[in-house]
Amino acid sequence: MTLKTNRKTFVGAAVLVASATLIGSGVSAALSADVPPACQSLRDTPPSAGGPELKPTTITTIGQAYYCILDNYFRGPILDHRSLLVPAFAALTQELQRRGLDQAVATLPALTGKNDPAHRDRNWAAFSQVYEQITAGLPPDPAVRQAVAEATMRGMVRSLDDNHVNWLRGFQFNLTGLTLSGFLGPMSPDHLDPAAIEPSFVTAVGGPALMAGIRLGDEILAINGVPLFTNKLLSPGVLQWLTTVATPGTPVEVTLHRPVTDATFTLTLMPAQSPPPPPSDEFRLVNGNLAYVKVPSFAPGAADRALTSIAHLHKNTLLRGVILDMRGNTGGVPDERAKLLGAFVHDAVTAYWCDAKDHCTPVRTDDSLLFVTLPLVVLTDRTCASACDSLATGVKDLHLGALVGTRTAGAASGGADVYALDDGSRLMLPKLYEIGANKEIINTIGVAPDYYAPMTAADLSAGRDPGLAKAIELLR
Amino acid sequence: MNRKTETATFAVAAILATSATFIASGVSASASRDVPPACQLLPDTPSAPPSGPPEMKPTTITTIGQAYYCILDNYYRGPFLDDRSLLVPAFAALTQELQRRGLDQAVATLPALTGKNDREHRDRNWAAFSQVYEQISARLPTDPAVRQAVAEATLRAMVRALEESHANWDTTGGGRSRSATGMTLSVSYGGPGGLDPAAQEPLVVTQVEPASAAERAGVKPGDEIMAINGVPPYVNGVVSPGAVAWITDPSEGTPIALVLHRPVTDAIVTVTVTPSGNGGPGPGPGPGPGGGETTLPGPGAGEPKLVDGNIAYVSLAAFTVEVADKALRDIAELRTRTPLRGVILDLRGNGGGDPNAVAKMLGALTHDTVTDYFCDGKDHCAANYSDSSVALFNLRFVALVDRKCASACEQFASAVKDLGLGALVGSRTAGRANPAHSYSLDDGTILWLPAFYQLGANGEIYATIGVAADYYALMAAADLSAGRDPALATAIQLFR
Numbered sequence: 001m002t003l004k005t006n007r008k009t010f011v012g013a014a015v016l017v018a019s020a021t022l023i024g025s026g027v028s029a030a031l032s033a034d035v036p037p038a039c040q041s042l043r044d045t046p047p048s049a050g051g052p053e054l055k056p057t058t059i060t061t062i063g064q065a066y067y068c069i070l071d072n073y074f075r076g077p078i079l080d081h082r083s084l085l086v087p088a089f090a091a092l093t094q095e096l097q098r099r100g101l102d103q104a105v106a107t108l109p110a111l112t113g114k115n116d117p118a119h120r121d122r123n124w125a126a127f128s129q130v131y132e133q134i135t136a137g138l139p140p141d142p143a144v145r146q147a148v149a150e151a152t153m154r155g156m157v158r159s160l161d162d163n164h165v166n167w168l169r170g171f172q173f174n175l176t177g178l179t180l181s182g183f184l185g186p187m188s189p190d191h192l193d194p195a196a197i198e199p200s201f202v203t204a205v206g207g208p209a210l211m212a213g214i215r216l217g218d219e220i221l222a223i224n225g226v227p228l229f230t231n232k233l234l235s236p237g238v239l240q241w242l243t244t245v246a247t248p249g250t251p252v253e254v255t256l257h258r259p260v261t262d263a264t265f266t267l268t269l270m271p272a273q274s275p276p277p278p279p280s281d282e283f284r285l286v287n288g289n290l291a292y293v294k295v296p297s298f299a300p301g302a303a304d305r306a307l308t309s310i311a312h313l314h315k316n317t318l319l320r321g322v323i324l325d326m327r328g329n330t331g332g333v334p335d336e337r338a339k340l341l342g343a344f345v346h347d348a349v350t351a352y353w354c355d356a357k358d359h360c361t362p363v364r365t366d367d368s369l370l371f372v373t374l375p376l377v378v379l380t381d382r383t384c385a386s387a388c389d390s391l392a393t394g395v396k397d398l399h400l401g402a403l404v405g406t407r408t409a410g411a412a413s414g415g416a417d418v419y420a421l422d423d424g425s426r427l428m429l430p431k432l433y434e435i436g437a438n439k440e441i442i443n444t445i446g447v448a449p450d451y452y453a454p455m456t457a458a459d460l461s462a463g464r465d466p467g468l469a470k471a472i473e474l475l476r
Numbered sequence: 477m478n479r480k481t482e483t484a485t486f487a488v489a490a491i492l493a494t495s496a497t498f499i500a501s502g503v504s505a506s507a508s509r510d511v512p513p514a515c516q517l518l519p520d521t522p523s524a525p526p527s528g529p530p531e532m533k534p535t536t537i538t539t540i541g542q543a544y545y546c547i548l549d550n551y552y553r554g555p556f557l558d559d560r561s562l563l564v565p566a567f568a569a570l571t572q573e574l575q576r577r578g579l580d581q582a583v584a585t586l587p588a589l590t591g592k593n594d595r596e597h598r599d600r601n602w603a604a605f606s607q608v609y610e611q612i613s614a615r616l617p618t619d620p621a622v623r624q625a626v627a628e629a630t631l632r633a634m635v636r637a638l639e640e641s642h643a644n645w646d647t648t649g650g651g652r653s654r655s656a657t658g659m660t661l662s663v664s665y666g667g668p669g670g671l672d673p674a675a676q677e678p679l680v681v682t683q684v685e686p687a688s689a690a691e692r693a694g695v696k697p698g699d700e701i702m703a704i705n706g707v708p709p710y711v712n713g714v715v716s717p718g719a720v721a722w723i724t725d726p727s728e729g730t731p732i733a734l735v736l737h738r739p740v741t742d743a744i745v746t747v748t749v750t751p752s753g754n755g756g757p758g759p760g761p762g763p764g765p766g767g768g769e770t771t772l773p774g775p776g777a778g779e780p781k782l783v784d785g786n787i788a789y790v791s792l793a794a795f796t797v798e799v800a801d802k803a804l805r806d807i808a809e810l811r812t813r814t815p816l817r818g819v820i821l822d823l824r825g826n827g828g829g830d831p832n833a834v835a836k837m838l839g840a841l842t843h844d845t846v847t848d849y850f851c852d853g854k855d856h857c858a859a860n861y862s863d864s865s866v867a868l869f870n871l872r873f874v875a876l877v878d879r880k881c882a883s884a885c886e887q888f889a890s891a892v893k894d895l896g897l898g899a900l901v902g903s904r905t906a907g908r909a910n911p912a913h914s915y916s917l918d919d920g921t922i923l924w925l926p927a928f929y930q931l932g933a934n935g936e937i938y939a940t941i942g943v944a945a946d947y948y949a950l951m952a953a954a955d956l957s958a959g960r961d962p963a964l965a966t967a968i969q970l971f972r
Contacts, residue, residue: 082937086939086940087940089941090907093674093904093941094673097674097676097903098674098675102904102944102945103944103948104944104945104946105944106944107934107936107938107941107943107944108937109934109936110931110934110935110936194568194572195571195576197576226707226708226711227707229718230716230719230721231718231719231722233716233718233721234718235707235711235716235717235719237710237712237713237714237715237716238712238716240711240712240714241712245712358590358591407575407580410568435588438585438587438588439588440586440587440589441564441586441589442586444564444568445564445567445568445571445585445586446571447585448571448582448583448584448585449582451582452580454578
């Protein structure tokens with residue numbers, strides 16, 4: 001580079017733009033044909049049993065996702081298309097390389113940065129043209145083609161780095177009956193809790209794991225003889241023995257440390273399909289006159305059930321306080337959150353939903369149900385996610401009670417809508433992003449408890465509940 | 477970059493620094509106290525080698541603030557960055573570090589931030605962030621190690637949020653040496669801990685440095701690593717990052733037990749490698765011009781020589797002007813021995829360096845040609861030209877490339893490919909593009925930030941993607957083990 005070079009700067013840029021335009025107009029005839037059919041919102045479609053039939057994922061499916069994100073995701077209007085297409089293409093080339101199938105033509109075409117529909121279409125046309133060139137050079141094996149398409153799709157979806165953006169194709173059954181600590185959501189490396197430390201321990205157990213003799217609080221040291229963590233880092237392939245590669249009838253050796261007995265031993269777990277334990281609402285009196293109510297999710301009707309439980313307990317006892325146990329509540333319908341908060345404060349703004357331009361709409365309590373005037377303690381942990389994060393924010397910001405336990409998940413980008421793609425897969429995208437009542441961002445951060453009372457492996461193993469004990473102490 | 481460009485760079489930095497000062501004095505009294513002193517641009521090449529590691533001081537909220545403003549002022553996307561996209565990841569990482577240490581606090585809540593992308597809001601958001609940070613740090617235990625860990629987690633997350641291979645925070649001060657085993661692995665990708673997403677099983681030793689701990693232990697190129705301290709590096713086809721870290725981020729003097737499969741003899745070999753403390757100066761996790769990652773020459777590297785009778789073979793370990801000049805002289809010298817049919821330039825393992833050296837090497841292939849572009853955040857692109865003062869080869873040309881050809885090496889490869897100057901043989905390059913400048917912060921650390929993003933001659937992005945080879949000739953473990961070089965063999969074939 002010389003000073004002369006610098007003077008040519010904008011000439012160079014102009015040439016680029018001009019040639020891009022030329023190329024663009026060259027394909028314009030084919031262009032409209034390249035725009036895939038729009039993804040379909042499933043907002044008003046009741047969920048069907050069994051799910052749709054899966055077809056191969058193609059360039060059309062990937063294009064549907066591209067336009068679906070730009071049209072429906074809250075950041076869509078301000079997204080540079082290149083920020084979708086570059087990660088998608090990088091992931092495509094990585095998949096080719098892992099399979100020893102990389103190609104000389106697998107080069108990203110020139111993309112333009114303008115953020116308007118004409119450039120969206122032009123960039124998509126250029127991308128899909130190269131994609132089709134590449135797939136023409138792939139072996140005919142449908143599994144390879146599917147893997148390449150899935151890698152491309154996941155590269156695009158993951159680039160949004162949003163906990164409520166998800167591409168769902170097929171369904172992964174839990175064949176072990178185990179739930180482990182250290183994950184914000186499903187047990188996958190993608191959902192590893194950055195705040196977690198080893199060891200990972202059993203936080204829920206049922207089905208095959210229970211039959212094998214695994215108990216709450218057991219620390220998972222190794223699977224099939226290989227440590228789950230090495231140098232404090234999770235080994236994703238080891239975890240897969242419990243998740244994606246678990247097969248009914250193929251035994252898995254699990255080495256455990258049980259804190260309550262301080263014993264270390266190895267058990268054999270036989271993966272099998274078993275129905276997940278039904279989420280059970282649980283309510284009871286604790287310490288004589290405190291209402292303890294577990295809210296396992298924000299499924300439709302959850303708020304009503306919780307408040308009915310409080311009313312039921314109140315019938316025979318003069319209550320001094322309410323403990324809402326939100327631990328393990330991974331969210332659900334935002335309306336349920338509004339109803340539950342409405343029992344503790346009326347006519348209040350509990351959060352805001354905002355668009356990409358930061359235009360925010362207040363979210364208000366639903367004051368239609370019972371009004372509870374008792375002191376409140378809410379038990380939280382790292383698995384209180386999404387609508388549960390939002391509930392905790394409302395309680396904290398509006399001073400409705402004390403949060404006890406550990407920080408919530410911070411998986412609270414915004415409520416996601418579900419869209420159908422042409423291969424039978426589903427794309428989840430938030431239309432708005434959420435901030436708390438004090439206009440603070442809780443996504444990725446979570447809500448800090450007022451009183452820190454973590455549930456350790458030792459507590460679980462011994463059947464202790466430090467969070468509940470602290471709540472009782474606070475309401476005494 | 478040549479001297480004129482550097483001057484321009486410094487001039488821009490000076491203006492930025494001035495305006496930062498000006499704005500700081502313009503805002504309210506409380507805010508001005510919070511704006512930290514600006515980071516300082518460091519020259520691309522230090523005028524004198526550091527006499528020793530610089531003095532490191534504790535990382536404080538002021539340091540974090542310097543990084544915040546440094547990114548917004550100097551990173552090419554800085555002018556368009558939503559400041560929340562820096563502060564939210566930083567705060568999330570802060571809370572994660574507190575949680576990992578069992579030190580989370582009820583007050584550790586992000587204040588409301590505004591989204592406007594202007595000076596006033598930058599300062600206001602920073603003031604709000606630093607206030608909460610100070611509240612949190614006031615409640616931390618007095619142990620300086622804890623406070624340092626919390627500050628590092630916060631600052632590192634802000635830099636990582638940029639998701640740029642050349643945006644890095646170097647806490648070694650750029651001078652401290654690190655321990656090393658002296659081996660390069662198939663998954664090695666950039667600095668310690670970096671794993672190539674395109675790599676697959678098995679884990680292969682691709683290079684062994686002469687006189688290194690690995691060589692002393694008897695490790696050979698092409699060895700497949702079956703177990704590290706008893707742990708398999710791949711399980712179910714997925715790499716276990718913690719197991720690989722024993723090799724890529726070793727502790728001095730702590731022995732590493734390796735079980736190796738050696739393809740050439742089909743033997744299982746058990747060795748113990750004891751990392752030495754002298755891995756050379758830390759190459760810096762992502763230096764831009766003037767600092768590649770390479771410490772080892774490429775797999776086929778050797779002295780300049782004639783292959784297949786009259787093809788010049790020269791390897792280039794890094795893109796520095798000196799190395800480029802020597803390669804050009806070596807080719808000229810080979811030419812005096814015999815009329816050449818072509819030139820093979822071995823760029824495998826070349827971790828990049830100086831764009832001026834790229835222009836020079838390209839000058840041997842083409843004159844007065846736009847070879848690629850450096851672009852700013854507004855997509856205004858400056859063309860780079862080949863150096864026409866270099867004599868043209870006027871010979872057929874092949875470059876050998878691999879996944880460890882990074883940064884400036886890819887700038888060269890993309891030009892060869894896009895302009896049809898020759899053939900690329902081997903495998904795809906690293907995709908570690910976008911040249912960075914370095915800035916010093918008040919704790920003695922160095923922040924690397926890309927000043928531009930790069931496009932190839934055809935206007936294509938190759939950052940994160942890499943440059944595809946024209947002819948694929950993958951170096952399998954069996955080839956390395958047997959001393960075969962399929963890429964060189966393919967290159968020679970192309971000249972027939």
